[in-house]
Amino acid sequence: DAKTTQPNSMESNEEEPVHLPCNHSTISGTDYIHWYRQLPSQGPEYVIHGLTSNVNNRMASLAIAEDRKSSTLILHRATLRDAAVYYCTPEGAQKLVFGQGTRLTINP
Amino acid sequence: DVKVTQSSRYLVKRTGEKVFLECVQDMDHENMFWYRQDPGLGLRLIYFSYDVKMKEKGDIPEGYSVSREKKERFSLILESASTNQTSMYLCASSLRGFGGNQPQHFGDGTRLSIL
Numbered sequence: 001d002a003k004t005t006q007p008n009s010m011e012s013n014e015e016e017p018v019h020l021p022c023n024h025s026t027i028s029g030t031d032y033i034h035w036y037r038q039l040p041s042q043g044p045e046y047v048i049h050g051l052t053s054n055v056n057n058r059m060a061s062l063a064i065a066e067d068r069k070s071s072t073l074i075l076h077r078a079t080l081r082d083a084a085v086y087y088c089t090p091e092g093a094q095k096l097v098f099g100q101g102t103r104l105t106i107n108p
Numbered sequence: 109d110v111k112v113t114q115s116s117r118y119l120v121k122r123t124g125e126k127v128f129l130e131c132v133q134d135m136d137h138e139n140m141f142w143y144r145q146d147p148g149l150g151l152r153l154i155y156f157s158y159d160v161k162m163k164e165k166g167d168i169p170e171g172y173s174v175s176r177e178k179k180e181r182f183s184l185i186l187e188s189a190s191t192n193q194t195s196m197y198l199c200a201s202s203l204r205g206f207g208g209n210q211p212q213h214f215g216d217g218t219r220l221s222i223l
Contacts, residue, residue: 032209034211041216041217042216042217043112043198043200043214043215043216043217044151044198044200044214045214046211046212046213049209049211051209087151095141095153095156095166095167096141096143096151096153096200096212097150097151097152097153098145098150098151099150100148100150
């Protein structure tokens with residue numbers, strides 16, 4: 001399984017952009033990069049995924065490095081409801097492997 | 109929106125009991141998954157199924173079995189519960205896709221305690 005590295009925690013202010021980094025230097029050429037987030041006492045929630053190109057959806061944007069060894073999840077305007085643990089995971093065989101993730105705190 | 113429903117949010121059982129965890133999805137997804145999530149160990153795949161009556165072992169299948177008799181329902185069975193199976197159990201489903209191009213949709217989990 002490809003190994004991912006994320007900061008343990010990050011903090012931001014409400015209504016400001018947040019950039020969550022992830023290193024996945026051992027990712028294989030066919031693995032997609034998925035991001036999920038998890039609120040306390042809830043199951044993980046899908047956020048976004050991509051292969052090579054940058055991706056946008058209603059929740060976030062995903063910027064993928066040209067060599068695919070890293071990616072950045074961008075929350076354009078953080079709200080208090082975005083406070084969660086964020087996981088990035090390469091997925092190629094329909095199996096998700098979550099590491100420790102980044103605990104995001106949003107200050108009012 | 110996809111709805112994945114797990115039968116119980118909290119469950120307490122005794123060592124040696126046979127335990128059934130049920131999961132139902134309402135979006136006609138082909139794939140269904142059972143994971144467990146433990147502090148410090150992250151998310152680990154127990155079993156998955158890509159079709160009715162089909163199952164594949166994940167990374168930690170020992171002590172577990174599964175059943176998929178209908179497309180929408182995927183059951184996880186602890187044959188003889190042990191204390192090291194105390195954990196958060198998460199069910200997920202996804203469309204069948206090529207490689208990793210399909211997101212997985214999770215239920216809210218069952219927090220199982222084995223005494």
